[in-house]
Amino acid sequence: MKTTNKQEHSVTSYPDGKQEAITVQHVTKRYNDVLAITDVSFSVGKGELFGLIGPDGAGKTTLMRILMTLLLPTEGEAYLAGLDVRKEYKKIRHLVGYMPGRFSLYQDLSVEENLEFFATVFGTTIQENYDLIRDIYVQIEPFKKRLAGKLSGGMKQKLALSCALIHKPEILVLDEPTTGVDAVSRKEFWDMLKRLQKQGITILVSTPYMDEAGLCDRVALMQKGQIMTIDTPPRIVENYQRNLLAARSTDMHRLINDIRNWDKTDTAYAFGQFVHVTTSDDNLEAVELERYLLSQNHTQLQVFEISPGIEDVFMDLMTS
Amino acid sequence: MRTILYILQKEFIQVFRNRTMLPMIFFIPILQMLILVFAATNDLKNVNIYIVDNDLSSASRKLTDKFQASPFFRITQTGFSPDDAEDALKREKVDMVISIPEKFEADLRRDDEAQIQLIINAINQSKAELIYNYANNILQGYNKNLIAEWKGLPEFNPPKQIKVQPSFWFNSELDYKWYMAPGILAILVTIIGMFLSGMNLVREKELGTIEQLNVTPIKKYQFIVGKLIPFVFIALFDLAFGLTIARLAFDLPIVGSLPLLFGFATLYLVGALGLGLFISTLADTQQQVMFVSFFFMMVFILMGGIFTPVENMPTWAQYLDRLNPIYYFMRIMRNVVLKGSGFTDLTTEFASLIVIGITFLSLAIWRYRKTT
Incomplete structure (x- = not known):
């Protein structure tokens, strides 16, 4: 041998x-x-x-x-x-x-x-x-x-x-x-x-x-x-199956806390000017999060789906 | 071989660029030679004595005069109360009290015998012994004169006695500085060599430079030799510097051959620095190296025979001293410098230092790890 x-x-x-x-x-x-x-x-x-x-x-x-x-x-x-x-x-x-x-x-x-x-x-x-x-x-x-x-x-x-x-x-x-x-x-x-x-x-x-x-x-x-x-790196991103949402508002600190307190949120991390959110249900749409956040009185709110970057994958791998 | 030269070049650049190193190299020898050699003396001078003379006869005054005339003693106080004298001794105003009782002379004349009392401060045991011996000498001389005087013998025809005429070889004046200087120099080169080289090696660990060095093809022995040679040179330089100071400041005779002395010093330093480097291969910080090296230094120096003759030690300690490199080097220094011993007189020391040198150096090379 x-x-x-x-x-x-x-x-x-x-x-x-x-x-x-x-x-x-x-x-x-x-x-x-x-x-x-x-x-x-x-x-x-x-x-x-x-x-x-x-x-x-x-x-x-x-x-x-x-x-x-x-x-x-x-x-x-x-x-x-x-x-x-x-x-x-x-x-x-x-x-x-x-x-x-x-x-x-x-x-x-x-x-x-x-x-x-x-x-x-x-x-x-x-x-x-x-x-x-x-x-x-x-x-x-x-x-x-x-x-x-x-x-x-x-x-x-x-x-x-x-x-x-x-x-x-x-x-x-x-x-x-x-x-x-x-x-x-x-x-x-x-x-x-x-x-x-x-x-x-x-x-x-x-x-x-x-x-x-x-x-x-x-x-x-x-x-x-x-x-x-x-x-x-591209394949790592490709293999990532989760649905990813991004959100921003005027009060980022309150925003991230509110998202984390939502019962449908899995993870929420600040990435630059946005909060990246994964949800427990991967079919959840951006409007649902938006509706929830509006009910929390967030102003200038933007919520949309994004394609994940390698950092999102790593954050996910490291927390799971 | 060329690699060692490059390593040496690097080490020398670093040594001469180090701001604390150069003052140390020059300042320590001056300080040690000019202060320690004078301070580390066994000579006894100016011992203060308190005389309690309750007799005040011609015999007691003659005794007092004898002490007064001695260069070793100084009568600083006199009185009649033994209590006052004891008090002065306790307060360390005096080192010895001489008590002459009443009827001292009368007793002498009637009984051919009288008593006086010596009280000596023995905090320092060797000093007390010296004081006693000197005082005893004076008393014996006094006795002899007294007998001659009272038995009516003329002074020019004293009673028969053995006359001792000592001759002190290799240091005829019994100058303690000549005795101490080679010993202090032996310690000096050890401190300079062992500490500096050990600290230098461990500094590479502390700064992390060893990490970069360990991934190079430098061999273990090349690294250790590179750390050894610069400090052997520095220590030898300090030996020469110290000898020059001793020669100029107190006329130290250098009887033996200088090349022989420096040859032996080189051999000794390989062992001493080998130990220092071995310690630093085991340590992680300069502090650890300092403490451990200091411990070994203390033991080696105190057992090396600088202050006390090794022959006075218990037999087991003398056997233990066979492992002590300073013991050999101390002997070499004194014998070559004061006595002019040649190589053939020092073959035992030579063989022992070879063994010690190879042992410590091999240990250092063996223990230095590029991989952990």
């Missing part, structure tokens, strides 16, 4: 593009009595941009640290580029780039010194792989003499990405790269990821922001150490 496994996973190049870059089979991680992740299985194809979506404490970081060979799984198997994370961690470390959730570069070294250090310990130079990081690095190059600790959040993130890419990894693993970053930088960052993906790099990225799910090729929704669903 073991030998066949090994043969199956000993290929590090993917000529036909069908190979799996990341394979996770029934991985469980237990800290004493606490289960951090429970029986997680999924795979990421070569060149795919795969998202792990989930709230804080879902087990995303634990899973990534297992893949990065920093943590041993209690049970189960995991392979990166066909290499076993338990046994072939030395080879894996050459193939992957990792950007931890917390800024982990040397704050007392300059931008350039950090990049140079990580290039040299991987046995390469900045010049050799400059092409790969050029787009990102040019934005921080004017500050290359500045200490990393003195950079702004967005620039730190770009430096961290540059350092994770400097040895030209096949697989890039990013742990909540956009947490604590402003909206513009977040958008820029995802554009950068898309460009890296075009260069053939497999990307595994985790995020607590559900609106970023739509930017991935495929996503896995994680909660409490388990994967709730894995699919492409």
Whole structure:
């Protein structure tokens, strides 16, 4: 059994593009009595941009640290580029780039010194792989003499990405790269990821922001150490069978309370300027909700049916 | 090999960029050499004494004069009431009370024997012993003169006695500073090396930088050696700096070979820093490293023989000291600096330090985990 496994996973190049870059089979991680992740299985194809979506404490970081060979799984198997994370961690470390959730570069070294250090310990130079990081690095190059600790959040993130890419990894693993970053930088960052993906790099990225799910090729929704669903964002939405209503009025706070107090309401969440409502009876029409809300004296009321977005699906999956 | 060089380059940049590190490297040796060496003295001077002379005879005055003339004692109070004297002792105004009773001289003349009382403050046991020994010396000298005088023997023909002419090798003046300085230096390099390297390693854990480092192909031994070498250099620099201060400030003779001394120091530091790094691989915060390292330092220093000779310890403690790197280094420092011992005189120390160094360094490398 073991030998066949090994043969199956000993290929590090993917000529036909069908190979799996990341394979996770029934991985469980237990800290004493606490289960951090429970029986997680999924795979990421070569060149795919795969998202792990989930709230804080879902087990995303634990899973990534297992893949990065920093943590041993209690049970189960995991392979990166066909290499076993338990046994072939030395080879894996050459193939992957990792950007931890917390800024982990040397704050007392300059931008350039950090990049140079990580290039040299991987046995390469900045010049050799400059092409790969050029787009990102040019934005921080004017500050290359500045200490990393003195950079702004967005620039730190770009430096961290540059350092994770400097040895030209096949697989890039990013742990909540956009947490604590402003909206513009977040958008820029995802554009950068898309460009890296075009260069053939497999990307595994985790995020607590559900609106970023739509930017991935495929996503896995994680909660409490388990994967709730894995699919492409459009298919996840397609599979959602519930009827969804949106409502708004002048007093949003009272509106959401009133909707939640209605006996036909299943869930009600604020999404931007609207309240998204699912009802216990999926055939219920918008006018019924409107009638109820009018009886509660809401003004400038708008109620209509909408097609669900991926966030609605996740909210539903996480509460059911 | 090249990877180690890159790691070293990074470590040195960080050390010299650290604002607290440089003052520590320069300030600690100056402070320790110029203050501790003087302060850690066993010499006894200016012991205050209270004389209760109820006899007021020529014999009692002669005795008082003997104490007065000694450089070790200082008669600060005199009186007639033993109670007042005791009170002064209790309030620590004086360290010794000498009570000369009435008829002291008369008793001496009639019975050839008289008694006086010494009361010594023994809060500090070793100091009390020293005071007693010095006082006893003075009393014996007084006795001898008295016998000579009263038995009518001329002073230039004293009674026959053995004359002791001591010769103190390797420290002829018995200068305690020469004795203390090498010992203090041994502690200095240990503190600098062990603490700085240990704290540096665990700081990578605290800041999370180790996370990024662990996913690189850096090998465990490369990482540990990278943490070791910069601080060995810094400690050696401080050793040289401290020796220079000792040479300039109190003329410390450096009899032995300096290359030998620094060779041994390097070997010792590998062990001491290995222990510091081992501790920090087990710890998660700089605080933990501080406390645990401090504990080991205390035990090692107090058992290392800086203040008290190891030969005075119980046998089991002496056996335990075989594991104490400071014990060996203390001996090496004193023997090479004061006595000029060569390598062949220190083969036991050499072998022991090799074993200790390999052990601690291997433990550190073994315990450092890239994967948990």
